[in-house]
Amino acid sequence: MRVHDVLNRKGRxxxxxxxxxxxxxxxxxxxxxxxxxxxxxxxxxxVGLVAERDIVCALxxxxxxxxxxxxxxxMETDLHVASVDDDTADLAATMTEFRIRHLPVxxxxxxxxxxxxxxxxxxARLDTLTDERDQLIGYVQx
Numbered sequence: 001m002r003v004h005d006v007l008n009r010k011g012r013x014x015x016x017x018x019x020x021x022x023x024x025x026x027x028x029x030x031x032x033x034x035x036x037x038x039x040x041x042x043x044x045x046x047v048g049l050v051a052e053r054d055i056v057c058a059l060x061x062x063x064x065x066x067x068x069x070x071x072x073x074x075m076e077t078d079l080h081v082a083s084v085d086d087d088t089a090d091l092a093a094t095m096t097e098f099r100i101r102h103l104p105v106x107x108x109x110x111x112x113x114x115x116x117x118x119x120x121x122x123x124a125r126l127d128t129l130t131d132e133r134d135q136l137i138g139y140v141q142x
Contacts, residue, residue, distance in 0.1 A: 001124045003091070003105055003116060004084040012114040014104075016041040017071055019048065023058070024067035026050055037102045037115075040075045044111045046104040048075030081106045082116055088124040095121060 017026050017038045029038055030052070040048035050071055058066045058074040066074070082091055082103045091103065095118050105114040 001088045001128050002084065003082050003086045003088065006088060006116060006120050006124050007084065007105065007114050010120060012105075014039055014112065014115045016112065017050070018042070019070065019072035019075065021071045022067065023055065023069045023071065023074060026071050027055070027067065039102075039104050039112060039115055040071055041112055046079060046081065046106065046110075046112050048072070048077045049079060049102060049104065050075045051101065079104065083107075084113065088121050088128075091116065092118075092121050092125060 015029055015033050015035060015038050017029060017040055019040050019042055026038060030036070037049055037051035039046050040050060048071075054074050054076055055066070058069065062069075080094060080098060080100055080103055082105045084105060084107075094100065095103065101118045103116050104112055105116055107113055
């Protein structure tokens with residue numbers, strides 16, 4: 001299964017934030033949308049990603065209130081991205097190897113299209129396995 005198949009099922013909605021926003025504004029987005037990470041976008045291109053884990057690390061290292069920091073101060077900038085043509089099995093391997101839970105999906109120009117989570121990838125893999133099982137059962141029962 002390809003990323004575009006997953007996006008056709010789940011949609012392409014993605015919550016974004018500016019690198020200049022405050023952590024307080026970012027926290028409001030996480031709570032409002034009930035999500036675990038936000039893509040940091042500048043001029044339509046992902047420049048970072050902030051997950052709950054990044055905020056916890058900032059809290060642990062901070063001497064003052066981190067809510068006044070900018071998103072740029074806490075975001076992860078070593079981004080791995082996906083394209084709509086990537087295979088979900090390959091994404092599963094990448095996400096496991098690098099311990100990544102979310103990947104921005106970009107077009108050939110690097111513009112943000114969507115986001116794909118490890119949950120999306122696992123569901124796609126399960127759907128593929130279920131389809132294969134059903135086909136095998138159908139074949140055997142003929």
